[in-house]
Amino acid sequence: MISNIGKYFIMLSVVFRRPKKKDIFISRCINEFMIIGLSSLPIVVLMSTFMGGVIALQTASNMTSPLLPAYTIGYITQNSTILEFSPTIISLILAGKIGSNIASEIGTMRVTEQIDALEIMGVNSLSYLVLPKIIAAVLFFPVLIIFSMVLSIFGGWISLLLSDLCSTETYLLGIRTDFKVFNIIYALTKTVVFGFLIASIASFYGYFVKGGAINVGRASTQAVVISSICILIANFILTQMILL
Amino acid sequence: MIEINTISKSFANQKVLSDISAVFETGKVNLIIGESGKGKSVLAKCMVGLLEVDSGKVLFDGRDFIAMDREGRTTLREEIGMLFQGAALFDSMTVEDNIMFPLSMFTNMTKAEKLARVNFCLERVNLSGRNNLFPSECSGGMQKRIGIARAISMNPKYLFCDEPNSGLDPKTSILIDALIKDITTEYKITTIVITHDMSSVIEIGDNVIFLHDTKKWWQGDNKSIITTDNPEVLSFVYASEFMKEVRASMLENRG
Numbered sequence: 001m002i003s004n005i006g007k008y009f010i011m012l013s014v015v016f017r018r019p020k021k022k023d024i025f026i027s028r029c030i031n032e033f034m035i036i037g038l039s040s041l042p043i044v045v046l047m048s049t050f051m052g053g054v055i056a057l058q059t060a061s062n063m064t065s066p067l068l069p070a071y072t073i074g075y076i077t078q079n080s081t082i083l084e085f086s087p088t089i090i091s092l093i094l095a096g097k098i099g100s101n102i103a104s105e106i107g108t109m110r111v112t113e114q115i116d117a118l119e120i121m122g123v124n125s126l127s128y129l130v131l132p133k134i135i136a137a138v139l140f141f142p143v144l145i146i147f148s149m150v151l152s153i154f155g156g157w158i159s160l161l162l163s164d165l166c167s168t169e170t171y172l173l174g175i176r177t178d179f180k181v182f183n184i185i186y187a188l189t190k191t192v193v194f195g196f197l198i199a200s201i202a203s204f205y206g207y208f209v210k211g212g213a214i215n216v217g218r219a220s221t222q223a224v225v226i227s228s229i230c231i232l233i234a235n236f237i238l239t240q241m242i243l244l
Numbered sequence: 245m246i247e248i249n250t251i252s253k254s255f256a257n258q259k260v261l262s263d264i265s266a267v268f269e270t271g272k273v274n275l276i277i278g279e280s281g282k283g284k285s286v287l288a289k290c291m292v293g294l295l296e297v298d299s300g301k302v303l304f305d306g307r308d309f310i311a312m313d314r315e316g317r318t319t320l321r322e323e324i325g326m327l328f329q330g331a332a333l334f335d336s337m338t339v340e341d342n343i344m345f346p347l348s349m350f351t352n353m354t355k356a357e358k359l360a361r362v363n364f365c366l367e368r369v370n371l372s373g374r375n376n377l378f379p380s381e382c383s384g385g386m387q388k389r390i391g392i393a394r395a396i397s398m399n400p401k402y403l404f405c406d407e408p409n410s411g412l413d414p415k416t417s418i419l420i421d422a423l424i425k426d427i428t429t430e431y432k433i434t435t436i437v438i439t440h441d442m443s444s445v446i447e448i449g450d451n452v453i454f455l456h457d458t459k460k461w462w463q464g465d466n467k468s469i470i471t472t473d474n475p476e477v478l479s480f481v482y483a484s485e486f487m488k489e490v491r492a493s494m495l496e497n498r499g
Contacts, residue, residue: 021348021349024348024349112335113329113332114334114335116289116326116328116332117326117328117332117333117334119321120292120321120325120326121345121350122317122318122319122322122324122350123349
C-alpha cells in the first residue's frame with residue numbers, strides 16, 4: 001500500500017509537466033470535457049431530481065411535531081442537498097461512472113501496448129493521457145454539482161407539489177431561510193478535490209495495470225473502490241477543516 | 245548503428261537475459277530469433293527503454309541510451325519507430341490520424357504537409373485511400389502495415405518490429421517482410437526484427453542473432469543459418485521433419 005502511495009505521487013509529478021503541443025493539449029481537454037462532463041449530465045439530472053424529491057418527502061413525513069414550522073422542509077432540503085448530497089453522494093456516483101471509465105480506457109491502452117507506442121514516439125504518455133482528464137474533472141465537476149443542487153431543490157418542490165404536503169411559498173421560504181453562500185463555496189471546494197481524486201486515482205489504476213482483460217476489469221473495480229474511500233476520507237477532513 | 249553491451253535483465257529471481265552483446269548495422273535487417281519466452285521481446289523493450297536493464301549499455305550511434313535522463317530518452321525516441329506485435333494503433337483515431345499523430349506531436353508541418361506525408365506513407369505500404377478507416381475496421385495484415393506506416397512517418401533512423409508476421413497468412417507475411425526490407429535499404433534505417441518465423445529469417449535476415457538459455461547463442465546471416473552445425477540453432481530452425489528435408493536438399497544442391 002505504501003509503495004502504491006509513493007508510486008501515485010511519482011505519477012503525479014510526471015503528469016504535471018508542460019504538454020508538448022498546446023493545441024493538441026487543448027483539443028484533448030475539450031474531448032475530455034465531453035466524455036467526463038457532458039456525458040455525466042443525464043445521470044446527474046436523474047439522480048438529483050429524484051433524490052431531492054425523496055429528501056423533501058421524507059422530511060415532510062417525519063415532521064410530526066406541530067412546533068416545527070412548515071418551512072423547515074425547504075430548509076432541510078436546501079441544507080442536506082448543498083452540504084452533502086450534491087457534492088458527496090453525486091461525487092461517489094461519478095466515481096463509479098467516470099472512475100471505471102477512465103481506468104478501463106487507460107488500462108486497455110496499456111494492455112494493447114498503445115501506451116508503449118506513445119512512449120516510443122517520445123510522448124509523455126502520463127501527461128498526454130491523464131492531465132486532460134484531471135483538468136476536465138476538476139473544472140467540470142463543480143458545474144455538475146451546481147446543476148445537481150438546483151435540480152435537487154427543484155425535485156423537492158415538484159414532489160411536495162404533487163403530494164400536496166407543503167405550499168410553494170412555504171417551501172421557497174424554507175429554501176431561502178439561513179441560506180449561506182459560504183456553504184456553496186464549501187461544497188464546490190469539496191467537489192474540486194473529489195474530481196481530482198477520482199480522475200487521478202482511476203488513471204493510476206489504469207496506467208499501471210498488468211496482464212490482460214481480467215486485470216483491466218480488476219483495475220477498474222479497484223479504481224472505483226479506492227476513489228470512493230478517498231472521497232469519504234477527504235470529505236471528513238475537509239469538513240473538519242472548513243466548517244468546524 | 246545500434247550496439248548493445250553486456251545487457252542483463254531479470255524478473256524477480258528469474259534471469260531472462262545474461263550479458264548479451266551485439267552490433268546491429270545500419271541499412272541491414274537485423275533479426276533476433278529464438279523460442280517463445282526466451283527474451284526476444286524483453287531484449288527489444290530493454291533497447292528502447294520500455295524495460296529497465298539490470299546492467300549493460302545500449303548505444304544508438306554512440307549515444308548511451310541507458311545513461312540518459314527522461315528528457316534525453318524522449319528526444320532520442322523521436323528517431324525511433326516501432327511496430328508492435330498487435331500493431332498498437334490508437335483505436336479512437338482513424339488510420340490517417342494514427343499516422344499523422346507523431347507528425348502533429350513533433351513537427352511544425354502544416355495540415356497539408358502532414359496529409360501529404362500520411363498519403364505517402366500509406367502509399368508506401370499499399371494502403372492508399374484507406375485514410376478514414378478505424379483500426380477496428382482493418383484486417384490484421386492491414387493493421388500491421390498501418391503500424392509500419394506510422395513507424396516510418398517521422399523518417400526514423402531506427403526501426404523496431406516485434407513479431408511483424410504473427411497471426412498473418414504466408415502471403416501477407418511475405419508482403420510485410422518485403423516492405424521491411426525495402427524500407428530498411430531505401431532509407432538506410434537500422435532495423436531490428438523480433439521473430440520466430442523461419443521464412444522471414446531466410447528472406448530478410450541480413451544479420452541473425454539466436455537467443456537461447458538467456459544468452460546470445462549464435463550469430464550469423466540467412467545463409468550461414470542453413471549450414472550451421474550449432475545443435476540448438478538446428479533444433480530451433482529445423483524443428484519439423486519437412487524443414488529437415490529442406491535443409492538436406494539445400495545442402496545437397498550446394499554440393
